[in-house]
Amino acid sequence: MMTAKRINPDLQRERDAATIDPEELTRIIFDGAKELDKKRKLEDAVFNDPDYKSIPLNFMSREEQYEEGIRRSAIAVTKKEALGDLIENHNDLISYNTLACGIGNAFFLHESMFADSIKRMATDELKQKMMPLQQKFEIIGTYAQTEMGHGTFLRGLETTAHYDPNTQEFVLNSPTVTSTKWWPGALGKTSTHAVVLAQLYTQGKCHGIHPFVVQLRSLEDHKSLPGITLGDIGPKFGYGANDNGFLRLNNHRIPRENMLMKYSQVAPDGTYTKPPKAELTYGTMTFIRSMIVRASAFGLARGTTIAIRYSAVRRQSEMRPGEPEPQVLSYPTQQYKLFPLLATAYAFFFVQKKMVETYSVVNQQINDGDYTRIQELHGLSSGLKAFTSWATNVGLEICRMSCGGHGYSMSSGFPKLYVDFTPNCTYEGENTVLLLQTARFLVKSLKEGKRGAKLPGTVAYLSSNVTELRARATSAGRDLKDPRLLVALYKERAMRQIMFASDKVEAARSEGLDLVGALNRASVHLVRAANAHSHLLVVENFHEKLQELKVSQKLKKTLLQLFQLYALDGITNCSGEFLEDGILSGTEVKAIRQYVVELLPLIRVNAVALVDAFDFRDEVLDSVLGRYDGNVYEELLKWALSSPLNKTDVHPSYDKYLKPLLHRNRSKL
């Protein structure tokens, strides 16, 4: 796999001292030897192909980034066809596209939200017409929902689709400036079509937002069609290669059949039939939210790989005069910054698998017309999306700072990693808003649990009461490192936070507020409750995985240490919530702080092996600091020398500005 000419001796020593075989762990992360082999073959297919070589992104203008993104995305489509069995499922496709497109996949939305919306919500006739065009890339689609004025509040979207029974067409309009579609990826310059969300009007009545397939550009010369105004929204925090766009519609007509009518219909005479469940329109967002949990695991794994490898190579500060400078990885404070994040990355890898499995089961049920678990899936995917993406967002910045000055250089890989990751906290549902959705589900479940209803798996614990939970925690013994006790403690904390938030909602209700007002008044507590619940799911799932995994004793021990670090560090970070209800005593919290510190040197032994197990190739990491061979300093110098500013010894600005300044007094001498 990774070929290294000369490995930095410090890094080599770390690898030699490890007690675990990273390859054993890699096989677990990537679902077995066969899947791992496929992943590596896909990587070889991309990285051994000269067509996928690019100049470093950091030295490109935005226009060059966009063009390079399109070039790579387009060749990835054609080359993919030759890869046969290597791309068997959606995950393979995502992995391949991420590798091949590198700088940014111009067709991500085409293959995800656009395709998914049609598959999920179109009539069979429309599917048969659109899907072959989509799959063969004869059209390029995106998902245009958000407007300048509203992203979160979907019922507030202003784009209109008025049905005209005379021509059997919908007439689409952007009636206000704020109704301009704003943000959709690949909308500005790339896409020919979009699934557009608009308020449906028929027979003089508004029926709320519905999806429509709208052609935006000519399939002959790519010009925008009459009635359509399109463009790029300009430079952003990151995503330089993506033409996130705007769209205005002016009396743009589309055939009636272009409405996605599997669940709700407009008959030729304009009669409206509503869907069996209004939330079905939101299914595509649920799908991407579940994928963001996976993106969070990979994002944090990438950040910790760079920071931990670099910390093994970097030496700084003599502890005592004349002594060799230690590797910064040897400082407990450095370990305390990075190892809980490493443990978190593993926790997220395991929980993302659970998320994907649950999504796939419930989605199949929904397709079969069984909507009983739709709320549970919404609560789960919203909570985990928000919880994992926020933790990764914060974690990446800690990783960057842990690399000192070099972490600030683009060569570290952190700036791009961060700016491309951080919108995961905003898009597909802003995180606070999503946690409030999860909380709504939790509050309802708690109520139903109290009434004796059978609750679905992820919230089944809410049908117990705190006394039972406390008894369970007590019966688990009081060894604070015992995983069973830790899960029980997190369960009680989640339950109490949910009860507290529910009480606040009830209190507001008894003061006469309606449900919406009461939920809003209690919203700070509700967010905290949803966070505690999502945290529990991650801890509990990690514990279940520990029990299921058939691995060597040494690896089992290391995974247990990671679990303990994740769970114990989590307690120290929100110790107030464990203390306030007496779930833990002050003495116990102090003991837990000490356990966290004691776990650090144990994990230190395998820290490099644990990040090697994530199996990032250098081309993927794209970081001078995180290189597998650890030859950081030589490469930093090489990288700086390749900067366009160093093309010439004397820069042209010298003649224009510096020389006149420096020489201004010469004639007077």
Ligand SMILES: CCC/C=C/C(=O)SCCNC(=O)CCNC(=O)[C@H](O)C(C)(C)COP(=O)([O-])OP(=O)([O-])OC[C@H]1O[C@@H](n2cnc3c(N)ncnc32)[C@H](O)[C@@H]1OP(=O)([O-])[O-]
């Ligand atoms: C590369 C990435 C590219 C990015 C692309 C994008 O960003 S694309 C743009 C991404 N944009 C966004 O993500 C926008 C984020 N905004 C939203 O998703 C919605 O506006 C909302 C959920 C915040 C509120 O919705 P609302 O005002 O309609 O309603 P409400 O709060 O009154 O709830 C009504 C009921 O619906 C339920 N329910 C809701 N969602 C789901 C679901 N998915 N499934 C199942 N159920 C769901 C909810 O639980 C409630 O049930 P209850 O309690 O009555 O039994």
Ligand SMILES: Cc1cc2nc3c(=O)[nH]c(=O)nc-3n(C[C@H](O)[C@H](O)[C@H](O)COP(=O)(O)OP(=O)(O)OC[C@H]3O[C@@H](n4cnc5c(N)ncnc54)[C@H](O)[C@@H]3O)c2cc1C
């Ligand atoms: C890089 C990127 C790519 C995107 N791609 C797409 C795309 O392809 N297609 C598409 O349609 N959209 C896309 N979006 C838009 C994205 O989905 C929205 O920006 C997102 O849903 C958040 O909505 P908003 O911008 O309206 O935020 P706002 O809702 O205005 O959020 C602002 C603040 O208000 C708070 N807030 C809002 N409502 C509530 C509430 N009810 N209770 C408490 N607090 C609240 C939020 O927590 C936040 O702090 C993209 C955005 C980005 C950044």
